[in-house]
Amino acid sequence: MTVAQGAVHLTDIVKRFSADGPTILENVSLSVQPGEFVSLVGASGCGKSTLLNIIAGLETTTTGQVELAGPPTLMFQEPALMPWLTAGRNIELALELTGVPRSQRKARAQELLELVHLERSYKQRPHELSGGMRQRVAIARALAQGRSVLLMDEPFAALDAITRDFLHEEITRIWQETGITIIFVTHNVREAVRLSQRVLLMSSRPGRIIREWEVGSEEPWRTDSTYSSYVSELAEEITTNLREEIVRHAV
Amino acid sequence: MPSDTGTSGLNPSDQAAARASVAPTDLKRLESGLDALETPRTEQRKFSAFLFTLLSPIIAIVAILLIWQVVIWLQWQPSYIIPSPSDVWTALGKQVEAEILWQATFNSISRAIKGFILALIIATPIGVALGLNRTLRSIFGPILTGLQQLPSVAWVPAAIIWFGLSDATIYTVVLLGAVPSIANGLISGIDQIPSIILRAGQVLGARGLDRVRHIVLPAAWPGYLAGLEQGWAFAWRSLMAAELIAVSPALGPGLGQMLDNGRSLGDMALIIGSIFMILAVGVLVERIVFAPLRRRTLMNRGLLR
Numbered sequence: 001m002t003v004a005q006g007a008v009h010l011t012d013i014v015k016r017f018s019a020d021g022p023t024i025l026e027n028v029s030l031s032v033q034p035g036e037f038v039s040l041v042g043a044s045g046c047g048k049s050t051l052l053n054i055i056a057g058l059e060t061t062t063t064g065q066v067e068l069a070g071p072p073t074l075m076f077q078e079p080a081l082m083p084w085l086t087a088g089r090n091i092e093l094a095l096e097l098t099g100v101p102r103s104q105r106k107a108r109a110q111e112l113l114e115l116v117h118l119e120r121s122y123k124q125r126p127h128e129l130s131g132g133m134r135q136r137v138a139i140a141r142a143l144a145q146g147r148s149v150l151l152m153d154e155p156f157a158a159l160d161a162i163t164r165d166f167l168h169e170e171i172t173r174i175w176q177e178t179g180i181t182i183i184f185v186t187h188n189v190r191e192a193v194r195l196s197q198r199v200l201l202m203s204s205r206p207g208r209i210i211r212e213w214e215v216g217s218e219e220p221w222r223t224d225s226t227y228s229s230y231v232s233e234l235a236e237e238i239t240t241n242l243r244e245e246i247v248r249h250a251v
Numbered sequence: 252m253p254s255d256t257g258t259s260g261l262n263p264s265d266q267a268a269a270r271a272s273v274a275p276t277d278l279k280r281l282e283s284g285l286d287a288l289e290t291p292r293t294e295q296r297k298f299s300a301f302l303f304t305l306l307s308p309i310i311a312i313v314a315i316l317l318i319w320q321v322v323i324w325l326q327w328q329p330s331y332i333i334p335s336p337s338d339v340w341t342a343l344g345k346q347v348e349a350e351i352l353w354q355a356t357f358n359s360i361s362r363a364i365k366g367f368i369l370a371l372i373i374a375t376p377i378g379v380a381l382g383l384n385r386t387l388r389s390i391f392g393p394i395l396t397g398l399q400q401l402p403s404v405a406w407v408p409a410a411i412i413w414f415g416l417s418d419a420t421i422y423t424v425v426l427l428g429a430v431p432s433i434a435n436g437l438i439s440g441i442d443q444i445p446s447i448i449l450r451a452g453q454v455l456g457a458r459g460l461d462r463v464r465h466i467v468l469p470a471a472w473p474g475y476l477a478g479l480e481q482g483w484a485f486a487w488r489s490l491m492a493a494e495l496i497a498v499s500p501a502l503g504p505g506l507g508q509m510l511d512n513g514r515s516l517g518d519m520a521l522i523i524g525s526i527f528m529i530l531a532v533g534v535l536v537e538r539i540v541f542a543p544l545r546r547r548t549l550m551n552r553g554l555l556r
Binding site: 076127162 | 278448472
């Protein structure tokens with residue numbers, strides 16, 4: 001079966017780390033359309049990071065099928081930049097490993113830095129950048145790979161509130177400009193509602209997708225004053241569901 | 252307050268209002284302001300400070316010379332037991348006149364460099380293989396560590412029997428001294444790579460040799476460099492031991508041979524002079540090659556205090 005560029009299809013994914021070990025993921029099925037922004041929300045231990053690693057090809061499945069048109073790229077909570085390379089060189093490394101010829105790398109890296117508003121940071125090293133700037137370089141590096149699917153594993157969880165707020169706008173803008181598919185894992189319900197078109201709630205032990213919500217995100221409406229109360233209400237509703245799921249594990 | 256991030260001070264409607272009012276160019280300016288506020292400021296190191304670190308060892312040298320001269324003035328021991336600084340200076344001067352000193356220094360340094368480079372070429376693949384492969388490590392790791400413990404001078408008699416009094420003997424001893432140190436340094440450098448860096452490399456699609464070249468070696472560089480430094484010290488020591496024992500006209504002069512010459516002539520001033528030359532080469536290589544490399548490595552990675 002051929003899968004459209006940017007689409008992700010998961011069918012009945014089951015994951016156990018050992019044959020008689022606990023089931024981490026149980027029959028997870030998910031279809032993501034090209035260019036869609038989907039969030040996975042769940043408490044700790046729901047296997048959301050494992051699921052991302054499976055889609056990224058860093059983990060294998062016990063049973064089940066993963067269908068993608070090409071390999072996706074993955075961003076972590078940490079920027080994971082190479083500390084011995086400048087910001088620009090970090091992006092160029094990604095370009096080189098994707099097979100971009102040497103002559104085009106520098107200009108392309110500069111373009112990508114401009115996209116994340118860091119055009120003057122080409123020569124700066126990771127330790128000279130703030131946490132938010134590093135994470136933006138990591139976004140640029142992920143985009144450098146030219147993949148059609150971007151997986152994000154709690155990418156803003158380690159940032160302060162002001163920086164996170166900026167990065168929310170930044171990632172929305174980049175998503176709109178590039179048309180890339182984004183699967184976003186977070187434990188922050190409000191972040192999920194604010195950013196994505198669809199929010200999936202996962203249960204814990206074993207991890208399953210138990211509910212999903214469509215988020216109305218038509219562009220003009222996003223700037224309307226009624227939008228924020230809509231976001232609040234939806235976040236409230238998802239949080240209630242999430243708490244019910246957590247309470248189920250109480251002893 | 253609704254269950255937001257828990258740290259945001261704005262209520263939801265304020266957030267929406269703020270977002271609504273921010274045009275794309277403003278976002279860019281806001282971001283640039285935030286970046287400026289959050290970027291750590293770095294200070295340039297003063298040139299005088301640099302000069303001080305470069306020249307500060309001279310203070311110790313002057314102090315040692317002073318104490319030494321005081322001991323001579325006290326006439327505590329005859330000059331064939333403790334020669335004076337001027338005796339040593341004269342002895343070295345005689346070696347210069349006989350056209351031995353610079354030739355010997357040059358020969359020894361060039362042997363050490365050749366041996367070191369050869370050790371580097373041999374040790375690097377060994378270090379990478381043992382650093383990345385647990386099975387290989389458990390099989391060969393203990394042998395490598397054992398070799399590192401063993402003084403490489405112990406190989407001199409065997410090497411002389413195998414290769415005679417030749418360059419091969421000298422290089423065998425140098426390699427057995429330097430290779431284990433370099434390989435072990437690289438292995439510990441690889442062990443210290445944060446796993447997130449390796450995962451990032453995997454996501455970037457670095458595989459096989461690309462992975463070693465672009466991710467593993469540069470990430471392991473601080474440990475590797477420490478191993479190289481130690482490897483150089485071992486190469487230099489082993490070379491001196493080999494030169495001291497394997498003396499032959501066919502090998503030409505070296506600092507070790509000069510030292511042995513002093514011993515056989517009972518010339519204490521020449522012995523001390525040779526020791527100083529050996530010491531001086533060691534200190535200079537550390538200052539000129541390794542100290543700047545180490546400094547640059549730490550600075551590039553923001554590890555310098």
